Amino acid sequence: MLAYIARRIVTLIPILFLISIVSFIVIELPPGDWVTFQIESLRMSGIELGQDEADRLTRQYGLDKPLHERYLRWIENMLFYGNLGWSFQWNRPVNDLLAERIPLTMAISIASLLLSWAIAIPIGIYSATHQYSVWDYIFTFIGFIGLATPGFLVALVLAWLIFTTTGFSPLGLFSTQYVDAPWSWEKLVDMLKHLVLPLFIIGLSSTGTTIRVMRANLLDELKKQYVITARAKGLSETKLLLKYPVRMAINPIVSTVGWILPGLVSGEVLVSIVLSIQTTGPLLLRAVLAQDMYLAGSIVMILSTLTVIGTLLSDILLAALDPRIRYGGVKK
Amino acid sequence: MTTTPTNDKLIEVRDLRTYFYLYEGVVKAVDGVSFEIRQGRSLGVIGESGCGKSVTAQSIMRIAPEPPAKHVGGEILLHLGRDGNGEVVDMLKLDPHGDRIRALRWKEIAMIFQEPMTSFSPLFTIGNQIGEAIQLHLPGLSKKQVRERTIDLLGRVGIPQPKRLIDAYPHQLSGGMRQRAMIAMALSCNPRLLIADEPTTALDVTIEAQILELIATLQQEFNMALMYISHDLAVVSEMSDEIMVMYLGSVMEQAETGEIFNNPLHPYTQALWRSIPRIEGGQDRLVPISGTLPSPYNLPKGCPFYTRCEHRMPGICDAARPPMIEVSPNHKVSCFLYKQE
Ligand SMILES: Nc1ncnc2c1ncn2[C@@H]1O[C@H](COP(=O)(O)OP(=O)(O)O)[C@@H](O)[C@H]1O
Numbered sequence: 001m002l003a004y005i006a007r008r009i010v011t012l013i014p015i016l017f018l019i020s021i022v023s024f025i026v027i028e029l030p031p032g033d034w035v036t037f038q039i040e041s042l043r044m045s046g047i048e049l050g051q052d053e054a055d056r057l058t059r060q061y062g063l064d065k066p067l068h069e070r071y072l073r074w075i076e077n078m079l080f081y082g083n084l085g086w087s088f089q090w091n092r093p094v095n096d097l098l099a100e101r102i103p104l105t106m107a108i109s110i111a112s113l114l115l116s117w118a119i120a121i122p123i124g125i126y127s128a129t130h131q132y133s134v135w136d137y138i139f140t141f142i143g144f145i146g147l148a149t150p151g152f153l154v155a156l157v158l159a160w161l162i163f164t165t166t167g168f169s170p171l172g173l174f175s176t177q178y179v180d181a182p183w184s185w186e187k188l189v190d191m192l193k194h195l196v197l198p199l200f201i202i203g204l205s206s207t208g209t210t211i212r213v214m215r216a217n218l219l220d221e222l223k224k225q226y227v228i229t230a231r232a233k234g235l236s237e238t239k240l241l242l243k244y245p246v247r248m249a250i251n252p253i254v255s256t257v258g259w260i261l262p263g264l265v266s267g268e269v270l271v272s273i274v275l276s277i278q279t280t281g282p283l284l285l286r287a288v289l290a291q292d293m294y295l296a297g298s299i300v301m302i303l304s305t306l307t308v309i310g311t312l313l314s315d316i317l318l319a320a321l322d323p324r325i326r327y328g329g330v331k332k
Numbered sequence: 333m334t335t336t337p338t339n340d341k342l343i344e345v346r347d348l349r350t351y352f353y354l355y356e357g358v359v360k361a362v363d364g365v366s367f368e369i370r371q372g373r374s375l376g377v378i379g380e381s382g383c384g385k386s387v388t389a390q391s392i393m394r395i396a397p398e399p400p401a402k403h404v405g406g407e408i409l410l411h412l413g414r415d416g417n418g419e420v421v422d423m424l425k426l427d428p429h430g431d432r433i434r435a436l437r438w439k440e441i442a443m444i445f446q447e448p449m450t451s452f453s454p455l456f457t458i459g460n461q462i463g464e465a466i467q468l469h470l471p472g473l474s475k476k477q478v479r480e481r482t483i484d485l486l487g488r489v490g491i492p493q494p495k496r497l498i499d500a501y502p503h504q505l506s507g508g509m510r511q512r513a514m515i516a517m518a519l520s521c522n523p524r525l526l527i528a529d530e531p532t533t534a535l536d537v538t539i540e541a542q543i544l545e546l547i548a549t550l551q552q553e554f555n556m557a558l559m560y561i562s563h564d565l566a567v568v569s570e571m572s573d574e575i576m577v578m579y580l581g582s583v584m585e586q587a588e589t590g591e592i593f594n595n596p597l598h599p600y601t602q603a604l605w606r607s608i609p610r611i612e613g614g615q616d617r618l619v620p621i622s623g624t625l626p627s628p629y630n631l632p633k634g635c636p637f638y639t640r641c642e643h644r645m646p647g648i649c650d651a652a653r654p655p656m657i658e659v660s661p662n663h664k665v666s667c668f669l670y671k672q673e
C-alpha cells in the first residue's frame with residue numbers, strides 16, 4: 001500500500017511540470033497583454049497613450065522579457081519563495097487574493113460533493129433495488145431535471161423566490177451587518193444560512209449524475225454471481241446489499257473525486273456570480289478577460305494541482321476499498 | 333448407523349413451474365418438473381444450455397430473482413432431520429426474504445456455481461466469505477473457532493497452505509483453487525444436499541478431473557446428497573446414481589445411470605447419447621441433433637421435442653403433452669412411443 005502511494009506520488013512530478021507549462025501558455029496565447037489591455041481601456045475612455053509611455057509600462061511589468069524567461073521567473077518565485085506574482089488588475093499580490101478564495105472554494109466543493117453523495121447514493125440504491133417502481137421513475141425524472149437545468153438559472157429563480165417569500169437575501173456569504181463584524185456565533189449561523197443555497201445548487205447537477213451512475217452500477221452488480229452466492233448463503237437482503245454490491249458500485253463514483261474542482265470552476269462560475277459568492281471561478285473569469293496573467297496562470301495552476309492531488313486521493317481511496325487495485329492487478 | 337431410516341427422502345420436487353415474466357414475454361424456464369432425491373444419493377441433471385437446469389436448482393433454494401421469476405405452481409418439499417422423520421417444509425410456501433428460508437439455505441442445501449471467477453466477491457478474503465456463512469448458521473462459535481474451521485475446510489478441499497491462503501483475495505487464486513474454496517464454503521455448515529451447477533465448465537480438463545474427484549470423495553465423507561448439473565454426459569454419468577434428462581423446461585426421461593445408458597428410451601436421450609464422441613467404437617463423429625429449437629416465449633402445446641424428433645407422430649405428439657410414465661421400476665419417460673406396463 002505504501003509502495004503504491006509512493007509510486008503514485010513520483011508520477012505526479014512530471015504531470016505537475018506539464019500543467020505549469022500549459023497554464024502559462026494558455027494565459028499567454030491570446031494576443032496582447034496587460035499593457036495593451038490598459039492602453040485599450042484608456043483609449044475607450046478617450047485618453048491616448050504615447051508609444052514611450054507604453055514601452056515604459058511594458059518594461060515596468062517585465063513584459064518585454066522573452067516568454068521562457070518570464071516562465072522561469074514565475075516558476076522560480078513560486079517554488080522557492082511561494083510567491084505567485086502580482087495581480088495587475090487588483091494591484092495586490094496574487095497570494096493574498098487566492099488566500100481569500102481558495103479555502104472557500106474548496107470548502108464549497110467538498111461540502112457540495114458530500115451533500116450530493118449523501119443524497120444521491122441512497123437514492124441510487126433505492127432506484128436500483130426497486131427498478132421500474134413509481135419512486136424509481138420519480139427519482140429518475142428529478143435527476144434528469146437536475147442534469148438538464150442550468151445551475152445559474154436555478155440560482156436566480158431560487159434566490160428570487162427566497163427573497164420575495166422570506167425577505168432573506170441569500171446573496172453573498174454574509175448579511176450586510178456581519179460583513180465586517182468580528183467572528184461570532186451569529187455570524188457563523190448567518191454564513192451557514194447563506195451557504196445552503198449555493199451548496200444545494202452546485203450539488204444539484206452532480207446529484208443527478210451520481211444517481212444515474214449509482215443506479216446503473218448497482219443494477220450491473222446485482223446480476224453478478226457473488227450476489228446470488230451471498231443470498232444462497234442465507235444472508236439477509238440488507239446486509240448482503242450493503243456488504244457486497246453497494247461496495248462495488250460505489251468505487252467508480254469514488255474515482256471521480258478528483259474532478260470536482262475543475263467542475264466547480266467551469267460549470268459553477270455562473271452560479272457563484274449570480275449568488276455573489278467569492279470563489280475562484282469568478283476571479284479566474286475576470287482575470288482572463290483582463291489578461292491579468294499571473295493571477296489567471298496561478299489560478300489555473302493551483303486548481304489543476306488540486307485536481308491532480310484529488311485524483312491521487314481518490315486512487316488511494318480506491319486502493320483501500322478494492323484489493324485488486326491494492327495488490328497490483330489480477331494474478332493468474 | 334444402527335437403524336435404517338424409515339423414510340430417507342430428502343427433497344421432493346412436484347410439478348415445479350418457474351416462469352420468467354419479461355418485457356418480451358413469458359419464459360417457461362421450468363414447466364412441470366418432478367423428481368426426488370434421497371439422503372446420500374446423487375442425481376445428475378443433463379440437458380442442453382437453456383433447458384432450465386440452473387433455474388430448477390435456484391428454485392430449490394428460492395434464489396431465482398423474484399421478479400422476474402415467479403413460481404407459478406408445484407411444491408418443493410424438504411424433509412428436515414437426519415432420521416427422515418422430521419418436519420417437512422414446502423420451500424415454495426416460504427417468504428423468499430424471510431428468516432425461515434434464510435436459516436435453511438446453506439445449512440440444509442448448499443450450492444456451487446459455474447463461474448469460480450465471480451462467485452466470490454472480489455472485495456473480501458475467501459476466509460471472510462467462508463467465515464460469514466459459518467457464523468450465520470453456527471452462531472455459537474467464537475471468531476477463533478470459525479477461523480480454525482475455515483482453515484480445516486480449506487485443507488480438506490486440497491488448498492495448499494490453508495493457514496496462509498485463508499487471507500487471500502479471490503483474484504490471487506487460480507480458477508481451480510477458487511472452485512476448491514467455493515466447495516469449502518459450500519461444505520462449511522455440513523449441508524445435507526449439495527447442488528453443483530456445472531462447477532467444472534469454466535475449468536480446463538485436468539483441473540476438471542480433480543474437482544470431480546474431490547466432490548465425489550467429499551460427498552461420501554460428509555454423507556451428503558448431490559444434485560449434479562451438467563451438459564456433459566460423461567461427467568454426469570460419473571457423478572450420479574440417477575440421471576434426469578431435461579429439455580426446454582421439462583423432464584424427458586429419468587432412470588438409474590446404468591439403465592439409462594444401456595436402454596435410453598426417449599428419442600431426445602437417444603440423440604444425446606449418439607452425440608457423444610466414442611473413440612473405442614470407431615465412431616468419433618458427433619451427430620448433431622437436427623431441427624429447429626422452438627422460441628422459449630412460445631413453447632408448443634405438445635411435446636417440446638416435437639420439432640426435432642425423428643419419431644414424431646403428427647396429430648398425437650403435437651396435440652398434447654405426453655405424460656410421464658414408468659415403463660419399468662424407476663425408469664420414467666415422457667413420450668407417446670411408450671405405454672404404461
Ligand atoms: N434471471 C433470468 N431472467 C430472465 N430469464 C432467465 C433468467 N434466468 C434464466 N432465464 C431463462 O430461463 C431459461 C432456462 O435457463 P437456465 O436454467 O439458466 O438454463 P440452463 O439449463 O443452461 O442452466 C432460459 O431460457 C433463460 O433465458
Ligand SMILES: [Mg+2]
Pocket residue numbers: 382385386387529530
Ligand atoms: Mg445453467
